[in-house]
Amino acid sequence: MKTWFHSWRAAIRIARRDAWRSKGRSALVLAMIALPILGVSALDLTYRSSELSPAERLERTIGAADARFRDAQVGGVPIFQDPTGEMSTPAKDYEDGPWPSGPTDVAKTIPAGATVLTDALGSAKLTTTHGLLGAEVRELKASDPIAHGIMTLLEGRFPEKSDEVMATSHFLETSGLSVGSTLSARNFDRPYRIVGSYELPDSLTTDQVNALPGAFLAPYAKAVEKAGLPAPDTSVTYLVRKSGGFTWNSVKEINAKGVSVVSRAVVLDPPAASEVPLNQKDGWGGDGAGPGPGAAELASLATVVGLAMLEICLLAGPAFAVGARRSRRQLGLVGANGGARSHIRAIVLSGGLVIGVAAAVIGIVLAVVLTLALQPVLEDTMSQRFGAFDVRPLELLGIALLAVLTGLLAAIVPAVTASRQTVLASLTGRRGIRRSSRVLPLIGLTALLVGGAIALFGSMFSEQVTLVAAGSALAELGVVAMTPALVGLFGRTGRWLPLSPRLALRDAVRNRGRTAPAVAAVLAAVAGTVAVTTYMAGREAQNRAGYEATLPYGVASVFVQEEGGRDVPAVREAVQRNFPVDVRADVGRISVGKPGCPPWGGEGCGRYEVVVPPANECPLYATVPGGGDASEKYTPEQRRKLLTEDWRCKDSASSGMYVSDGGLLIGDAKLLQVLGVDDPATVKALADGRIVAFNRALVGKDGTVGIKQITDIAAADKASEEGRPVPGEVSSLPAYLVPGDKKTYGLQALMTPATAKAAGLSTVPLGLYVSTDRLPDSEQRQKLDSDLAKLGGNVEVHLEEGFVNDYGIVLLSLVVFAGLVTIGAAGIATGLAQADAEADLRTLAAVGAPPRVRRTLSGFQCGVVAAMGVILGSAAGLLPAIGLRLTEEREQIRAYEQSFAEGWNTDLTPPDLPIVIPWETLAGLIVAVPLGAALLAALVTRSRGALARRAVT
Template identity: 70%
Template structure:
């Protein structure tokens, strides 16, 4: 035991001295290992610090209160909830029964002896230094001890009077206002003074204004209603303080009253799952909390860490090998003085241990320091404050041990190689004749064949991509095992090359122990990049084929459905002013009931809706309403559903386009021209008082369309649930049906303003459509966005730019990433090759080789490693992408068959193409090796140091 300890201590001392003597090589390997450790440790600290404890979460959501009571908006029905109040469901099954109507009076659920604090939220358009800003208004007495912790005061004080408000720092920054200035809202003549600035610790980017309860929202809503405008909804919750806390039994009893409860006591000490009625409810899915989800997450993390370690080992291994060869005389002296092979191995492994420990210490310390120094920046970018600077020693120790393990793994192969050299070869500097392993290529071939077979099985037979990933990984490892043999095959190309590339190839083949790991590292990086790039390019092709344009290319639409169209004229003119408009078509919508309803499906009091009547003969049998509320498709067999899915009545009309409530717009013939419809008969039909229709299902036998005006929406909903016709007045219009195949861009029909007025339909300004003579520039869009922001309207603006690839930046980033890894790995291999082949370079100089040979040789050495790695990586990377696409194709075909069996109309056969990104491959295959070679040639000195005669 003592001998083992002393021998290892001596080995560590020798390794430490050797690392200090060769600082450049040691720093290179240390940085290679320390940088990932720095990133992982910083990520761990950031994640743990931002991960709030239950107590910290409760402080930010409940303050010092014991519970928060809120209305889940389920009509007052009894509910079941989870202990954390994040999930809830009605206690009763309402699948075949009508939902209860009305709301829940939360105040009546407050237990006796409890003290409450009202917390209400709504919205308002506030006047700022730049115009108007839609802002959340929160009425909460923030200075009350019960609310302590919900808001963090930054400046001034919280409101004490009804005409005072405080604002978040995000609002002040966005609005251009400051503490001490006044604040007003649009349509509201009351003035408020900003007396304080605060922040929400868990939502730093939220623009919010705080007022006392009843000081803003109620009078603001009354002012809007008096002006005939629609006030925004207000949600109210109650913070509760009660002796003894709010227990789980109290939560269950309160749920019976239709009230949701977030309890501090329950979340700090949650009940067992068996005591939670929600978790016992059939169909409840709690996958995120299951062991399977945690295992999947751990598997993903393990895969990433494993690949990172493999990459580092492949790059650091050659450095240790060169270091061992540079120290072979020293190792020979150890053997000459009685040291055996295990001592040699110990010295080389100790080198990995020393570098690994140094990398672990430096990387961990730098990770802690950088995270602490950048904490404000990290908090701002994440949008929330850390709970505390959470340093977990065991996790950091585990990360540090990862660095030590990586250093040891990288030194294993060089240690075994160095220990096999004879003492005489080490002392004389002769390398001897080294034969390549004959077993490793066989193992590699078997792994490639087996991995390819597994990946093929996973993509063609199984639906599990895990099988494809496992097979692809095995095949890639097989290619790595084949790398030394493949390097030898590349070397045969040297006979047809000039001097410098021939020397570079010969050097790569002779020193496969140094070349193969570097090539394998490049291979791994390029394979991953090619796999992701191939998948991304294939998805792009699929998305392009399934893309549905909302408008013709270059056309613009703007829609506003709030405040009864009050801001529509101003927004129309703003678009006309800033965009290169060729033609403009103003559009209106049909309003039933109050004109200022935010939506015809909003259910607001006094707001009705309209429906285009579909004759019963044209209704798809799969969608027809039933009197008992059952699924109509269940009346048919699978074969009948497949046939009905192809029926014209069941075809989907969703071909893309802007969402238009009811599908009908009031507009003139200019709208048809903007939509690319050049049909003189359609224009004449509009002028003659007919509706231009894009859906033949809406036409009755006489070729007319009926529009039903529904004023009592609740009665209409009850009739619909019973399969009855909704009550309301129906107006009939003549129709011109557009030919099949005409793109409607989401429209079901167009009616002229004159026809609508004559029929008694009330029109409300809705927006406009525009055609442009050229694509608006970025500057023009920014100016328009700024003016719309000043108007303060929630306008839905769309500019049709056609299909825009979301992966172009991703592909570029992947190409740059793979290029940097390739150049870095090739550069490392080249630097090691120069250090290892210094004697050969001196020999070249001695026999009269020009100085430029050294530079060109260095460039070709780097280019050879890069080229070999890129070629092999490109071939290996296509397999997993193809396997994934084939798996997705099988899954989509399965879904398509299920859709046909279910009778779903308008479902098209899947289109899952496989596209190879030739641009990315060309950049990797040509530009990267060429760039690596040129860079290596530029940074290499033409003349080396003068050779000194070795002592004999």
């Protein structure tokens, strides 16, 4: 008794034999399916292998210790923490009082009898063969068994003496040093010998140097302070090993002393959420209901996978159709010997099954091999080492089933078409009269209209962007369904074409089963590209219209805020050497406290403020005694009137580049020249020793500007929180208010070094402004960056280039991608057309057509498919882009109206989001891509075909 199993086994054997006989076509389809499977499988293996287990994560963070103790810096008050020890907050609410801060003696919280290893982390500017390099300095006895797993020794040995260090491989590569070299630090002449190289498994690109505890950071801090500079901050944690480890109850007891703990036992066996006090605290709980995390990402992934499968099916479908057509005699013999239509469908479907299984096996095997072979490269790219090489059989099986499903889907339409052919037509090789379906175009037209309506509704009336995307996708599928009918409409233009393109177009129309899927594949790729480029072109136009220059065109600003501007002379020399400097203006800033204090303060450092007289303060931002928001006592209409009509609030809303606190700089008239301020009275006032003010809110009724020096930052912060005047010494200096509304790019006030010195203000170099003869090219910028990197500090460089389109390279990449997909799809269709039309080509040769007709016909066949797909795809891609732009405009208008109703609008013009059609991109796709595809196909096609015997009928 013959069962379905026997018939399918025979069908699979026939399909396997046909696939082996037609190696070229089979390899093409197999590659199309296997390549995405290879990529997805490799991505899965890479992701799973890089995803560390809790045990692997603990080994890299706490080594072989049972816990890591860290000071929460809350002055020892009780805290709540999460089980992983990553988040913590004071247990008590401090809404009405100052937030607790300050160190805690962590050593007192470590249980007696425990083994402790200190782990200190700081920073320093280390000497290299190129200059200086800012790097981390870590003091940890890496050879101790407790630290095993935190660092991986690559070369040499661990430090054993106080004058020995080891460095990460990335530091050695960047610095030009090697094992055996010596290094020191800036302001620190003590030499250290590098005895080993190591890496941090979780951060391969970290520049770090490891020393024994107490061997580097403490003496380096003393040397820096001796040089009159603030010592760098150092953080210390404690690796603790104790018999029995630390349970969750132990962790909570330690939390009560203001110390957070990363416990091995707790991380490996975390407590229930109800047992974590942090979850019960307002704003920290994790009991909210809602959709699972990553729902949007999963939906996006499913969409991408679905579109990829559709693209593959559209490209692979014609190959199975041609295979079935070339095997029509064999299929006819199956029917002549009693085979049913289901058997013929099974044979063609088995071709998809065989190719799908082969693609799955080859793709997954290659993914495993390549992932293993490229593991070092992948790890370097992700900047972390893999954990165990993690192979998830169920996930790989799911990916394999996806390949099989893709192969079967691609073979469905050819299988149905082949089963409908009569036995006589199959045996004689006659194709008969084939009519295209009249139902499919109607379904496609319906989908196009419904999808367009949904996208229009989403863009005009709804706030859901997903409606626009869903409607656009449905409309695009409708266009795909209408492709056979649209191909027929294109065929009517053949009467005006010369011989070769007319033959190519006629062949495409007559063989719509082969042409339509290829055109649809091109359509899908081009539609996505056109949609993205149209959307980005609109964003570019919007950004260009809203762009505000931070400096005059061609002007560069260079600031150094560390170490009291010690590196400014070297930076100035580097800029002069590498940039085409026209005018250079050196600037400085006010410094409060000991020399070398940074603007953000620090131990022994203060700050300054440019005092705004109470009469000049905007009422919306005025200080409220006892704290609070001054704007709350005004109605929306009053707020809007203040922001649009009161000069105090309008000026306070002005924007510009950050230059220093209060926008005050120390400089001379050259800065005015660089910034384009050419008022002679302003230059004269600056030379006369007055502060030049560009913001009238800074100038009091007596014509002076007040500068307050704050030495006690803690007291100042407390006074500010309580709404009291900030204590400090105020120096009043005569000022000149520059008339008019001059654009000064963030500069609010300027005074000369002599004026500052006369007022008793300490100043330090900050940097420079330079105007250029011409905009520096890429090579000059790279040389400047290289010279600045040798200083090892944080140098802030900004060059005003005008509006720069950030999307240019993205648009070009998308066009290239669409062009490659288009040429690939058209080439596949052309190759299949040649295989399918050998008889027609032989007929042309027999009636005297010259050999070049074969080449030109092949080129026009490829060009026709590409042109039809590009034209339809360009039209289909405009809908989603326009819909998304309209949706964004509605959202911004709604936000504008809400802000207007609340009285916070300074601009009375509603937002306008332009819709820009990228005509250059469309022209490139419509003209260049089909032309390139045609030329490529013509070049790779042989002029003469092989002779063949007459087919036996």
